Amino acid sequence: MSQPISQPANNTIKETIRRLWSFPGGIKLAGKKSSSNHQAITTIEISRQLEIPLTQHIGQEAELIVKVGDKVLKGQVLAYAEKDTISAPVHASSSGTIIAIEERLVPHPSGLKALCVVIETDGYDQWIECTPLIGEGKNTHQSIATVSSEQIRNQVANAGIVGLGGALFPSAAKLLTAEKKHTDTLIINAAECEPYITCDDVLMRSRPEEIVLGILLIKKIVGAKKCLIGIEDNKPEAYQALTKAISGYWKNSGTSRGAEAEAAIEVIQVPTRYPAGGEKQLIQVLTGKEVPSQKLPMDIGVICHNVSTAAAIYQAVYRGEPLISRIVTITGGAVKHPQNLEVPLGTPIRDVLNQAGWDQDKAEKIIMGGPMMGFSLPSIDIPVTKATNCILVSEKDELATPPPAMPCIRCARCADSCPMSLLPQQMYWYAKARDLEKIQDYNIFDCIECGCCSYVCPSNIPLVQYFRYAKTEIWDDERERNKANLARERHEFRQERLEKVKLAKAEAARLRKEKLAKKKAEDKKKTEQDADKPKASSNADLIQEAIARSKAKKAQQQSQKKNTDNLTEVQQKKIDEVNKRRRERGEKPHSE
Amino acid sequence: MFLAQSSPFLKPGLSVSKMMLVVTIAMIPGILTATWVFGFGVLVNIFLAIVFALSFEALMLYLRRRPIKVYLKDKSALLTAVLIGVALPALAPWWLTLVGVFFAIVVAKHLYGGLGYNTFNPAMVAYAILLISFPAEMTTYWQTPAMLASQAGVINNPQDSFGLLATINFQLFAQLPSGVTLDALTSATPLSIVRTSVLSGSATIAEIETLGTAFGLLGGIGTEWVNLAFLAGGLFMLRKGLINWHIPISLLATLGFLSLLFGSFELDSNPSPLFHLFSGATMLGAFFIATDPVTAATTNKGRIIFGAGIGALIYIIRTWGGYPDAIAFAVLIMNMCVPLLDYYTQPVVYGHSEDNQDEQSKQDQP
Numbered sequence: 001m002s003q004p005i006s007q008p009a010n011n012t013i014k015e016t017i018r019r020l021w022s023f024p025g026g027i028k029l030a031g032k033k034s035s036s037n038h039q040a041i042t043t044i045e046i047s048r049q050l051e052i053p054l055t056q057h058i059g060q061e062a063e064l065i066v067k068v069g070d071k072v073l074k075g076q077v078l079a080y081a082e083k084d085t086i087s088a089p090v091h092a093s094s095s096g097t098i099i100a101i102e103e104r105l106v107p108h109p110s111g112l113k114a115l116c117v118v119i120e121t122d123g124y125d126q127w128i129e130c131t132p133l134i135g136e137g138k139n140t141h142q143s144i145a146t147v148s149s150e151q152i153r154n155q156v157a158n159a160g161i162v163g164l165g166g167a168l169f170p171s172a173a174k175l176l177t178a179e180k181k182h183t184d185t186l187i188i189n190a191a192e193c194e195p196y197i198t199c200d201d202v203l204m205r206s207r208p209e210e211i212v213l214g215i216l217l218i219k220k221i222v223g224a225k226k227c228l229i230g231i232e233d234n235k236p237e238a239y240q241a242l243t244k245a246i247s248g249y250w251k252n253s254g255t256s257r258g259a260e261a262e263a264a265i266e267v268i269q270v271p272t273r274y275p276a277g278g279e280k281q282l283i284q285v286l287t288g289k290e291v292p293s294q295k296l297p298m299d300i301g302v303i304c305h306n307v308s309t310a311a312a313i314y315q316a317v318y319r320g321e322p323l324i325s326r327i328v329t330i331t332g333g334a335v336k337h338p339q340n341l342e343v344p345l346g347t348p349i350r351d352v353l354n355q356a357g358w359d360q361d362k363a364e365k366i367i368m369g370g371p372m373m374g375f376s377l378p379s380i381d382i383p384v385t386k387a388t389n390c391i392l393v394s395e396k397d398e399l400a401t402p403p404p405a406m407p408c409i410r411c412a413r414c415a416d417s418c419p420m421s422l423l424p425q426q427m428y429w430y431a432k433a434r435d436l437e438k439i440q441d442y443n444i445f446d447c448i449e450c451g452c453c454s455y456v457c458p459s460n461i462p463l464v465q466y467f468r469y470a471k472t473e474i475w476d477d478e479r480e481r482n483k484a485n486l487a488r489e490r491h492e493f494r495q496e497r498l499e500k501v502k503l504a505k506a507e508a509a510r511l512r513k514e515k516l517a518k519k520k521a522e523d524k525k526k527t528e529q530d531a532d533k534p535k536a537s538s539n540a541d542l543i544q545e546a547i548a549r550s551k552a553k554k555a556q557q558q559s560q561k562k563n564t565d566n567l568t569e570v571q572q573k574k575i576d577e578v579n580k581r582r583r584e585r586g587e588k589p590h591s592e
Numbered sequence: 593m594f595l596a597q598s599s600p601f602l603k604p605g606l607s608v609s610k611m612m613l614v615v616t617i618a619m620i621p622g623i624l625t626a627t628w629v630f631g632f633g634v635l636v637n638i639f640l641a642i643v644f645a646l647s648f649e650a651l652m653l654y655l656r657r658r659p660i661k662v663y664l665k666d667k668s669a670l671l672t673a674v675l676i677g678v679a680l681p682a683l684a685p686w687w688l689t690l691v692g693v694f695f696a697i698v699v700a701k702h703l704y705g706g707l708g709y710n711t712f713n714p715a716m717v718a719y720a721i722l723l724i725s726f727p728a729e730m731t732t733y734w735q736t737p738a739m740l741a742s743q744a745g746v747i748n749n750p751q752d753s754f755g756l757l758a759t760i761n762f763q764l765f766a767q768l769p770s771g772v773t774l775d776a777l778t779s780a781t782p783l784s785i786v787r788t789s790v791l792s793g794s795a796t797i798a799e800i801e802t803l804g805t806a807f808g809l810l811g812g813i814g815t816e817w818v819n820l821a822f823l824a825g826g827l828f829m830l831r832k833g834l835i836n837w838h839i840p841i842s843l844l845a846t847l848g849f850l851s852l853l854f855g856s857f858e859l860d861s862n863p864s865p866l867f868h869l870f871s872g873a874t875m876l877g878a879f880f881i882a883t884d885p886v887t888a889a890t891t892n893k894g895r896i897i898f899g900a901g902i903g904a905l906i907y908i909i910r911t912w913g914g915y916p917d918a919i920a921f922a923v924l925i926m927n928m929c930v931p932l933l934d935y936y937t938q939p940v941v942y943g944h945s946e947d948n949q950d951e952q953s954k955q956d957q958p
Contacts, residue, residue: 024939029602109598195602280942293943371601399601406608406666407708411885413606416836416892420942425890426934443941451600458608459708465598 018268021288023281025419026273027452029195029372031234036331036338037198041206043342044355046094046125050346051116053106054079056386057162058169059086066117070098073128075322078117081157081170088170089160093324093344096121105382107368109375116383119346130320144213149179149221152317159316160323162386165189165277165306166369171313177296178222178303186224187286187297188215190231190238190307191270191277194370197390199327200307202340204231204238207311208245210318214310215265216249217317222303226264229307230282233269242267274372275450279304281419293446328388330356333395334363343384349391350380358393365399367392372451406459414453414463420446424453424463431466436474444470608707612667614834616674618825619880623678625821629814630682631735632759638677640686640763644693645673652702668707672696675715675881679873679920680722681733683778686764688729692718712927713887719920731916736779737814740805779805782812783872787916790861797863807863811870819875826879838895839888839902840878844869846903854911868907877902877919887927893937894930901926 055061062079066072072092081087100118105111133155134143157172192200204211219227231239246265270276270285280291283302291297297304308327315321324345331338336357343352349366367374369390414424423442430439444467453463627634649669653660676692700717704710723730754769754777761767768774780788785806789795800806810816829835848865855862868874873881882888882902889898905922909915 023942284942290943290945293941295943365597365601367599367601369599371599373599374601375599376597376601394601400603402597403607404662406662407706409608409668409708409885410888410890411611412890415890415939421939422941423891423938443944446941446943455600455602455604456606457604458606458611460604460607462598464600468598 018266019288020268020270021285022271023276023284023419024421025415025417025452026275026281027417027455028272029274031272032195032331033198033201033234036196036329036340037201037205037235039202039337039339041202041327041340041342044344044347044352046121046123046344047347047351048121049099049348050093050096050119050121050344051104051348051383052078052090052093052119052346053104053114053116053383053385054090055106055114056090056168056345057088057160058167059088059173061115062087062090064101064115064117066098066101068098068101072096072098072119073126075128075130075324077322081160086170086173088162088172089158089322090117091160091322091324092117092119093346094119094121095124095126105379107377107382107385107388111378116346132320133317136318144216144220147317152217152221152313153179155316155320156313158322159312160386161309161312161316162323163306164308164312164326164386164389165279166373166387166389167279168387171305171309174303174305175218175221178298181298182301183222183298183303184225184301185287185303186215186219186222186227187283187302187304188227188229188307188310189277189279189282189304190229190235190242191282192235193232193272193274193277194372194374194390195274196331196392197329197370198331199329199340199389201235201238203308203311203327204235205241208238208241209248210314211242211307211311212245212249212265213318214312214314215305217313218305218310219265224303227266228286229265229267230270230276230286231267232272232276234272236269239267239269274452275419275448278419278448278450280448293443323386326384326386326388328352328384329390330358330393331390332363332367332393333398334359334393343388345385346383348380349377349382349384349388352384352391353380353393359395362395363393364396365392365394367394367399371399372455373449402462403460405461408459408461411458413456413458417452417456419450419452420448422447424467427470428461428463428466431470434470434473436470436477439470440474444474447471608666608668611834612671614832615829615880616667616671618829618834619674619678619822621825622818622822622876623674626678626682626818629737629739629818631738631754632756633682633684633735633763634678635756636760636763637680637682637684637689638674640689641673641677641680641693642670644690645669645676645697648693648697649702652698652706656702656706658706663707666707669697669701672701672714675876676718678876679715679719681730682735683733683759683762683774684729685733685766688722688726691725692722695721708886710886711930713881713884713923716881716920716923716927719917720924723915723917723920731780731784732774732778734778734781736777739808740779740813781872781916782806782808782815782867783910783916786863786867787910790863793861796861807867808870811867811874812872815872816870819870822875822879826875829879829883835879835883836892836895838892839882839899842896842899843878843882843903843906844874846900847874847906848903850904850907854907862911868910872910872917873919874906877906877923881919881923882926887923887930889930889933889937891934891937891939893939894933897933897937898926898930901929 054064060082062081064079066078072078073095074092076092077089078092079090081089096119098117099120102116102118103113104116104118106114106116133147133151153172153175156175157170161171163169163171163174190200190204192198215227215229229242231242233239246267268286270282275281276285279297283297283304284290287302289300289302291300291302312323316323325342326345327340328343329338329340330352335353336359339356341352341356366377366380368377368388369375369392371392374390374392408425408428410425412425414428415422418424427439427442427444427447430442447467449464449468451464454461454465457463623634623638646664646669649664650660653663673693676689676696680689680692696714696718700712700714701707701710704712754772758769768777785800790797790800806813808814808816811819826835826840830837830840847868851862851865851868855864878899882899889895902922905925906918909918909921913921915921
């Protein structure tokens with residue numbers, strides 16, 4: 001299925017024709033990138049208030065170590081990641097005072113609220129002291145060689161770096177796993193295949209040297225023999241910048257590395273076709289390998305990092321700066337000057353839009369992320385987080401307003417466009433019928449939710465939405481099942497315990513009986529010896545005693561108050577009626 | 593405040609309505625050529641079929657309490673109607689079209705659940721039912737192709753006095769202009785000539801060729817041009833990405849291969865592959881009927897088998913079957929196989945090929 005495509009021959013550094021593979025399906029989309037990718041990155045003014053969510057990553061929430069009223073400096077840790085957990089620390093993006101720690105709206109498709117640290121900034125933007133691992137400027141091989149992998153990893157962990165391509169997985173944890181496993185290929189994802197988004201593009205154009213050094217650090221940790229930087233061929237400027245930075249690095253490093261070492265990092269242009277930047281698709285295009293279902297790229301010796309993650313790692317190691325800002329593309333028809341801004345994390349989107357200049361009356365939808373996989377925001381009073389790569393403010397008619405879905409005509413355009421070779425149409429029928437078992441037979445969990453199927457559907461069926469729904473339903477079911485299993489186990493355990501108690505009691509009773517029998521036998525012997533007393537009288541005595549006991553018990557029961565005592569006449573009447581009805585139906589009345 | 597919606601947000605390029613419309617437009621060259629060859633009856637058929645189809649569609653939507661306007665706009669009934677109109681004999685009486693459209697829209701489509709739910713191609717259900725119920729009308733009402741009628745030897749060409757009005761008059765009221773008989777107007781189609789004489793052994797291919805009533809340059813006389821025009825329309829749809837190549841190409845390849853294979857044994861009684869490809873409704877079937885998304889296979893492998901099956905059945909039915917017109921039966925039979933084909937030809941999902949290999953190697957190991 002994979003056919004080689006020769007690389008466009010504008011590789012000026014080395015005239016190598018590299019073999020590329022292709023992925024099935026995919027769609028051609030209008031890039032819409034040119035409006036925002038020409039200007040340099042501008043820094044935004046510090047907002048009066050920053051709302052910094054404690055969870056901006058996959059995994060555990062970071063542990064809060066500040067309280068309301070604390071004064072914090074820029075870069076100071078607000079919440080730390082517990083050791084040996086999948087988590088990432090969160091830092092203050094500017095200096096100021098913490099005025100609240102409370103649940104606030106965070107960027108999430110369903111309008112979730114989450115715990116945020118709210119900082120009132122003081123305007124000084126004063127840094128905490130940063131301790132870089134390697135001083136800036138000493139960008140030679142030796143300086144990277146002087147630090148250990150563990151040191152770099154700790155620096156990355158402390159900087160709170162997560163996968164900035166959208167996965168948000170803590171980078172240090174990913175690097176650690178890759179270090180332990182045998183990884184031979186490091187892939188840097190610079191494809192940026194979604195329309196409109198240009199934050200990686202401008203980052204590569206403006207800071208290629210930092211990216212290259214960041215990549216070398218990752219490469220050192222994971223021990224990869226070669227590194228492939230995959231970049232879509234609609235970004236020739238970024239491609240040139242990276243290629244130049246790499247050759248510049250080898251020149252400046254002062255060491256004669258030889259052609260082999262230089263070939264270890266390759267910038268490769270891949271054909272522009274959505275979703276070429278999907279992790280699995282990029283791996284397939286660059287290496288021809290497929291990541292086995294339910295496994296990680298590491299399982300086939302590949303690790304994938306986003307290009308902006310590499311830049312963040314550079315900043316952490318060479319400048320000691322934690323991840324407290326990110327580049328955000330502000331674009332769309334309702335934005336006056338589409339551009340890329342370096343935004344401190346926690347800045348409200350409203351402030352970002354106001355600075356970029358937007359036409360609030362023209363704005364129809366506000367989307368975080370790209371138009372294929374992003375989600376629409378219900379409000380703009382939501383902070384920018386580590387995940388915010390793009391804010392797309394569309395005007396009327398720029399994007400689709402969902403037309404009513406028509407019946408599926410089985411044209412299978414969805415299947416033709418699926419990069420995972422799934423059968424979305426069949427999955428749709430089963431999702432609609434809520435046949436969760438069958439839909440798993442059609443491998444719904446291999447769906448990457450890229451949105452190709454929904455986009456090509458001539459009947460406007462929101463297929464991806466159905467698949468998301470089915471996935472959450474399956475997870476819910478699983479949770480329910482687990483809960484039920486747990487309850488069953490508990491019940492069985494209890495039954496077993498009761499059984500044991502019963503057996504123990506029976507055993508004890510048996511022992512007691514034996515003892516008693518022994519004693520009786522002994523007594524009998526005694527009584528037989530003095531056979532004066534008749535047997536019957538003792539029996540009669542016992543009966544008398546038993547009757548007295550039961551009478552006493554009854555009297556005690558009667559003296560205990562019940563809620564059926566002291567009834568009013570009406571209540572008693574009602575109860576009698578009920579009992580009468582029950583008797584008529586042949587049931588046993590309760591209070592008798 | 594702002595519109596909330598689920599991704600993707602990009603405007604889709606194609607709608608069902610547009611798909612159906614473009615397919616209908618791609619049929620125009622074929623329709624015009626058919627009109628040139630078989631006369632105005634083709635246009636009358638199409639017009640009547642459209643009127644009937646839209647009426648039935650609206651009625652069924654009303655009965656099924658569906659939004660009539662929305663569903664009429666999907667143009668699927670329009671396409672079915674045009675297909676029926678083209679497939680019927682040029683001089684078909686109006687009630688033949690009505691019965692056909694009734695079975696297509698009401699029975700084959702709406703009684704099965706409407707657009708997207710029908711197992712069988714509605715237009716082909718109509719054709720098959722008409723062919724079985726009214727064999728005489730379906731086989732003899734073919735107007736003599738223009739090029740045959742104007743050939744030397746026919747002195748008083750009855751078609752000269754058989755214009756649009758006369759055609760309508762005949763199709764609606766069964767009235768012929770004075771001095772014109774139906775026999776003079778119509779003639780057997782090339783496929784039925786071959787079927788009735790050559791394949792039954794009463795004449796050889798060479799003998800028919802000397803008669804000059806069946807073979808044109810490529811295929812059947814007259815129909816070869818219609819087929820070429822539909823081929824052009826089909827290639828246009830392929831280029832536009834409206835249909836995949838799998839079904840038409842495998843259909844035509846199989847039909848061509850089988851006729852070549854059997855033709856090379858008995859040259860005398862087997863028409864050439866070109867005759868099979870450019871006679872009857874071969875191209876119409878390959879590009880416009882077999883590719884109906886609702887009733888065709890949906891996986892690429894399935895599409896190839898589906899097309900090949902239709903191609904093989906066309907050859908079998910044309911050669912050994914009871915009817916010279918094979919497309920309808922071939923398509924309907926393969927329609928039945930679609931669920932099976934779809935189930936057993938699923939593509940290997942990304943990341944699953946190696947899993948299978950692992951499992952296989954595990955199985956091999958013990």
